[in-house]
C-alpha cells in the first residue's frame with residue numbers, strides 16, 4: 001500500500017511526488033521532496049500532520065526558501081508549503097498576518113498603517129513564518145521584538161496561541177522552529193506612514209548596495225560569532241572569491257556563498273567546510289552555519 005494512502009483523499013490528489021525543491025529556494029540547489037503539498041488552510045496542515053504521524057514520515061515546512069540548503073539527495077518525507085496562506089489584515093495599530101505572506105508585504109503594510117519598527121526588516125526575503133522561525137533581522141530590528149502573539153501547531157500537534165514572552169527568540173533562532181507557525185499579530189509604535197515608507201526604502205537600498213542581492217544565495221552562510229562579524233573574519237582569512245565547483249564566496253560580501261549556476265549542495269557544503277577551516281586557522285574562531293541544511297548534514 002502506498003504511503004500516500006495515509007492522506008485523506010481531499011489532499012492526496014494535490015500531493016506531488018519527487019517535487020524538485022531547488023526552484024523553491026533562493027540558492028537554487030538541491031534535490032527533490034519525496035512528497036510536496038501546498039496547504040490551502042489549517043485543515044490541510046492538520047491533515048498533513050496527522051498523515052505524517054500515521055505513516056511515521058518526517059514533515060518539513062518551507063517558507064520562501066531563502067535560508068535553505070537542500071541536499072542533492074533530496075528530502076525524505078513531506079515538504080509543506082504555506083505560501084497560499086498569505087492573508088494580511090490591519091486592525092488599529094496591529095497587523096494580523098498569516099505565515100505564508102511575504103515578509104516584505106508585512107513590512108510595507110506596517111509602514112503604510114503607521115506602525116513603526118518593522119520597517120527595519122525591509123529587504124529581507126522570505127515569508128513571515130520563516131522570519132519568525134529564524135527571528136530574522138539585522139542591524140535595525142529583529143522580528144521577535146514586534147510580535148504580540150503567534151498561533152502555531154506545537155510539536156505535539158496541538159494548535160496553540162502564544163504570547164511573545166512565551167516564545168524564545170534568540171539571534172537567528174526561535175523556539176518556533178519546533179512546530180508550524182500559522183499566523184501572528186505584529187505591532188509597533190505609532191509612526192508617520194510617509195516617513196516609515198521612506199525609511200523602509202532606504203534600508204532596502206542599503207542592503208542592495210552591500211549584499212549580492214541578485215545572485216543566487218541563501219543570505220548569510222554563517223552566524224556572527226558573539227561581538228564579531230562572520231563576514232569580516234571570512235574576508236580577513238582570505239576567503240573572498242574562494243570556489244568549490246560552481247559555489248563561490250561572494251567578492252561583495254564574504255558571508256554570502258553564491259551559486260554561479262549549476263552548483264550542487266555538495267559544492268556549497270564543501271565550500272562552507274573550507275571557509276570554516278580557514279577561519280579557524282586564521283582566527284581560532286569556530287563558525288556555525290546560519291543557513292538551514294535539509295536533511296541535516298555536517299557543514
Ligand SMILES: Cc1cc2nc3c(=O)[nH]c(=O)nc-3n(C[C@H](O)[C@H](O)[C@H](O)COP(=O)(O)OP(=O)(O)OC[C@H]3O[C@@H](n4cnc5c(N)ncnc54)[C@H](O)[C@@H]3O)c2cc1C
Nearest residue numbers: 063064065066067126127129130131133136137180181219
Ligand atoms: C539576499 C538575502 C538576504 C538576506 N538577508 C537577511 C537578513 O538581513 N537578515 C536575516 O535574518 N536573514 C536574511 N536572509 C535569510 C532569510 O531571508 C531569512 O532567514 C528568512 O527569514 C527566511 O524565511 P523563509 O520564509 O525564506 O524561510 P525558509 O528558508 O523557507 O525556511 C527557513 C527555516 O524556517 C522554517 N520555517 C519556514 N516557515 C515556517 C513556518 N511557517 N513555521 C515554522 N517554521 C518555518 C523552515 O522549516 C526552516 O527551518 C537573507 C537571505 C537572502 C537570500
